[in-house]
Amino acid sequence: MPTIKDVAQLSGISKTTVSRVINNKGYVSEEKKALVLKAMEELEYHPNLSARRLRGQLTTTIGVIVPKITNPFFSYLVDAIEEAAYEKGYQVLIFQSNEDPKKELAFLNLLKTKQVDGVIMTAVENHWSKVKSFIEHGPIVLCNVYIDKSKVPTVRLNQYKGTYDGIKHLIERGHRKIAYCTGGFFKKEGKGKERNQGYQKALEEAGISINPNWVFVNQHSIEDGQQVLRKILEMDERPTAVFTGSDEVASGMIAEANVRGIQIPDDLAIMGFDDQPIARVVSPKLTTIKQPVDRLGEKAVEIIIEKLNNVESSDEYCELPIELIIRQST
Amino acid sequence: MPTIKDVAQLSGISKTTVSRVINNKGYVSEEKKALVLKAMEELEYHPNLSARRLRGQLTTTIGVIVPKITNPFFSYLVDAIEEAAYEKGYQVLIFQSNEDPKKELAFLNLLKTKQVDGVIMTAVENHWSKVKSFIEHGPIVLCNVYIDKSKVPTVRLNQYKGTYDGIKHLIERGHRKIAYCTGGFFKKEGKGKERNQGYQKALEEAGISINPNWVFVNQHSIEDGQQVLRKILEMDERPTAVFTGSDEVASGMIAEANVRGIQIPDDLAIMGFDDQPIARVVSPKLTTIKQPVDRLGEKAVEIIIEKLNNVESSDEYCELPIELIIRQST
DNA sequence: GCAATTTGTGGAACCGATTTCACATATTGT
DNA sequence: ACAATATGTGAAATCGGTTCCACAAATTGC
Numbered sequence: 001m002p003t004i005k006d007v008a009q010l011s012g013i014s015k016t017t018v019s020r021v022i023n024n025k026g027y028v029s030e031e032k033k034a035l036v037l038k039a040m041e042e043l044e045y046h047p048n049l050s051a052r053r054l055r056g057q058l059t060t061t062i063g064v065i066v067p068k069i070t071n072p073f074f075s076y077l078v079d080a081i082e083e084a085a086y087e088k089g090y091q092v093l094i095f096q097s098n099e100d101p102k103k104e105l106a107f108l109n110l111l112k113t114k115q116v117d118g119v120i121m122t123a124v125e126n127h128w129s130k131v132k133s134f135i136e137h138g139p140i141v142l143c144n145v146y147i148d149k150s151k152v153p154t155v156r157l158n159q160y161k162g163t164y165d166g167i168k169h170l171i172e173r174g175h176r177k178i179a180y181c182t183g184g185f186f187k188k189e190g191k192g193k194e195r196n197q198g199y200q201k202a203l204e205e206a207g208i209s210i211n212p213n214w215v216f217v218n219q220h221s222i223e224d225g226q227q228v229l230r231k232i233l234e235m236d237e238r239p240t241a242v243f244t245g246s247d248e249v250a251s252g253m254i255a256e257a258n259v260r261g262i263q264i265p266d267d268l269a270i271m272g273f274d275d276q277p278i279a280r281v282v283s284p285k286l287t288t289i290k291q292p293v294d295r296l297g298e299k300a301v302e303i304i305i306e307k308l309n310n311v312e313s314s315d316e317y318c319e320l321p322i323e324l325i326i327r328q329s330t
Numbered sequence: 331m332p333t334i335k336d337v338a339q340l341s342g343i344s345k346t347t348v349s350r351v352i353n354n355k356g357y358v359s360e361e362k363k364a365l366v367l368k369a370m371e372e373l374e375y376h377p378n379l380s381a382r383r384l385r386g387q388l389t390t391t392i393g394v395i396v397p398k399i400t401n402p403f404f405s406y407l408v409d410a411i412e413e414a415a416y417e418k419g420y421q422v423l424i425f426q427s428n429e430d431p432k433k434e435l436a437f438l439n440l441l442k443t444k445q446v447d448g449v450i451m452t453a454v455e456n457h458w459s460k461v462k463s464f465i466e467h468g469p470i471v472l473c474n475v476y477i478d479k480s481k482v483p484t485v486r487l488n489q490y491k492g493t494y495d496g497i498k499h500l501i502e503r504g505h506r507k508i509a510y511c512t513g514g515f516f517k518k519e520g521k522g523k524e525r526n527q528g529y530q531k532a533l534e535e536a537g538i539s540i541n542p543n544w545v546f547v548n549q550h551s552i553e554d555g556q557q558v559l560r561k562i563l564e565m566d567e568r569p570t571a572v573f574t575g576s577d578e579v580a581s582g583m584i585a586e587a588n589v590r591g592i593q594i595p596d597d598l599a600i601m602g603f604d605d606q607p608i609a610r611v612v613s614p615k616l617t618t619i620k621q622p623v624d625r626l627g628e629k630a631v632e633i634i635i636e637k638l639n640n641v642e643s644s645d646e647y648c649e650l651p652i653e654l655i656i657r658q659s660t
Numbered sequence: 661g662c663a664a665t666t667t668g669t670g671g672a673a674c675c676g677a678t679t680t681c682a683c684a685t686a687t688t689g690t
Numbered sequence: 691a692c693a694a695t696a697t698g699t700g701a702a703a704t705c706g707g708t709t710c711c712a713c714a715a716a717t718t719g720c
Contacts, residue, residue, distance in 0.1 A: 001442065001467075003705090003706055004706060004707060004708095005706075005707095013669090014669065014670040015670085015707080016669070016709085017670070019707070019708060019709085020668095020669090020708095022707095025708095026667095026669095026709095027666085027667050027668045027669080028667095028669085029667085029668065029669090032668085032669085046442055047706080047707070048705085048706050048707065049445050049707095050380045050383035050384040050389075050705085050706080051380075051384050051675090051705070051707035051708085052706080052708075053380035053707095054378070054381050054384050054674095054675050054705090054708095055674075055707055055709080056675085056707085056708065057675080059380070068409070069408055069412075070405045070406050072400070072402070072405075075399050075402075078399055079399055079426070082399075082426060091423070092424075093421070093424075094408075094422075096412055109376065112331070112376055113331075113376040113377070113379055114331065114378060114379075114380065115379050115380075137331075221607075222607050248607070251611040252611060254611065254613075255610060255611040255612075255615070258613040278607075278608050278611060280585060281552055281581040281582060281584065281585040281608065281611075281612050282611050282613070283584075283585065283588040283612070333675090333676055334676065334678095335676075343699090343700090344700045344701080345676090345677085345678095345700085345701095346679085346699070346700055346701080347698085349677070349679085350699090353678080355678095356697095356698085356699095357696085357697050358697095358698070358699090359697085359698065362698085362699085377676080377677070378675085379677095380676080381675070381678085381705090382676080382677055382678080383705095384675090384676080384677075384678095384704095384705050384706065384707085385676080385678045385679080385704075385705050386677080386705085
């Protein structure tokens, strides 16, 4: 591999000036610039990023922590983040925490060791006080998670409102026996709690009290959904509608309902969350809540780059709208 | 951030010896080792990777090129690769080519500039002669793609056999009018061609000739599938079965069939490819072809790490079995 | 016409690690 | 007892860039 020295030698110009040409910085005469560019071309020269990083203390890489890339919500989010970052000349290092706090810390250490300039977290597994300590090493932006006392730049969706609107939709359809499936629920922080509050509030306003038997926690997969449906069928008093925290769970329920001959939405109305592709292929198609994933990713990248450049961010806290999409399952 | 110099100063020992302790290399007395370790602990020292890379010419990072992370097949593949690499102490840099040859080349340049030690390619967009030139800068392993003349370590699935078995299954069910949907097909190399050959061979053996009207190319998404179904319905002579190159396309067809009141598999049998979660939630559930994604990823990582360590690889070419999964759509 | 800027350039120091080399001491073999 | 080897250590060079600084030439201001 050719180095800057080779370029300097070939063009008969100092390393310093070559560097100036590369970075388009400082005074360089057109004449010499042309010579340098020609030499660079000829040698197929590419600056060594490690050397740049070592000197410059920057990596042009941002890290993204996701719980699981196989979850479509996150793969679309990563997709959006990557695209936005790529346009700004940043690389993206994707990291899966697998919801393991230790792995999350391991990745945050990349910030400490300056392998990434900043981190976008789409989930937080550790207690915030632990995560907070990494901020001194580089910016952290929360994306799709909200931590009350964090004071960290955050882009998020209003999960409370999304859930509230969803439940309200069910109530408007005449349902009063509304079950609730969620992925989190027990966590003290994060979107689980918010969604939960939306559920409670909507029921409360309609004067409905929560039946604890109809609350299912820690449900994530298609299989989980199938199981939930079987459980509901075994109940003496069944709900007439189910609000789920993900299209996967909802789809699993529909698949199982189809097998068992349960009519949806007549026997049971089912709502998803996310508006993933799967929502449009199950039969009947899922009523769900659409999250503007693209905007979410873009905005997170925008904010983190502002932070990296020490630009006073316009908004440290950004809440994006969430949309109810009514199809056939409710 | 503390540097090796700080550790040396605090422990009163030379940088050289500290380096020896860190890398566990060369002679160091137990006594001094203990001192160094204590100082490292105290300062919370982490070696700067850029400096290491600059000097050592290695990155402990492997790159993975995928066409699109939002395609579940690839997100599961990346998941498997990442897990396997993580265990071996390697980081994974994920890169989307978006099927754009330019972006692919841009990423391969990371190999040139030594930002990644090696690259796993799960798709090849450029002509092989172009890609080949990067091999001198680091190992490339092909995963899920096969290039005839490449002579590069390859892990792959036998797409030919998968497709052949799938078509044969349809023939055994009594079908003779079999349509075919594929993502690639026009490409001269890669799995598109192989699958195509499997399709042709199976038909040929059964004495069936191909009806060009029933061949749909460049079909990827759920929407594509919906459109294909509509096209089929408009035909004077309709096929009785459709083999598709992805569960998405197949699911789109099923969704549309349900809307149009077409009975599956009675009016039309449909096969998917990949065995993605979606295959189990559509109604009827998809008959599909399962690819052992986990093994595929593991094996690719295994081979690339062998290459990186200059170990004579046991097998440069590895073919994994592919499995037909019969459900209800055929 | 002379000081004050602006423009243009290169030498040398620096970023934080690893590796080479020279040298000192300890252990072994005979 | 003495050479040969094994063990232990640190100063200095190196990786490939960027940036500081000193200095020269060209422009500008008055």
